[in-house]
Amino acid sequence: MRHTLGQQGDWVVDPCELAPRLGVDADYLKRMERQGHVDARIKIDDDSGTGQTRVTVRLLNRGWKGTFHGGGALIYEEMW
Incomplete structure (x- = not known):
């Protein structure tokens, strides 16, 4: 898993790689993000x-933290 710089200067982690770590599929993760649950x-x-970056993602009753x-x-x- 990697994180990259997005088009707007924001850091991006691929939802297809992140979703399994949260125990969900990528479509569900994207839908929950659109609904404001991420x-x-x-x-x-x-x-x-x-130069390290810590990313923390919380989804309802689960979470993931990566360095x-x-x-x-x-x-x-x-x-x-």
Whole structure:
């Protein structure tokens, strides 16, 4: 899994890769996002100088958190 810079300067994680980590399919995840049931937060760790980014996604009663290094590759993740 990687994250990339989107057209509007936002960070993008592919929903087809994220959905299974949340225990749902990509269409369901997209539908819940459109309905406002997905909370996504991004924190760039500028303080440590590592360039790491933390992405947290919450969907109803489940969630996923991933840490990406400066090049965009996933280096750690947890699900609940």
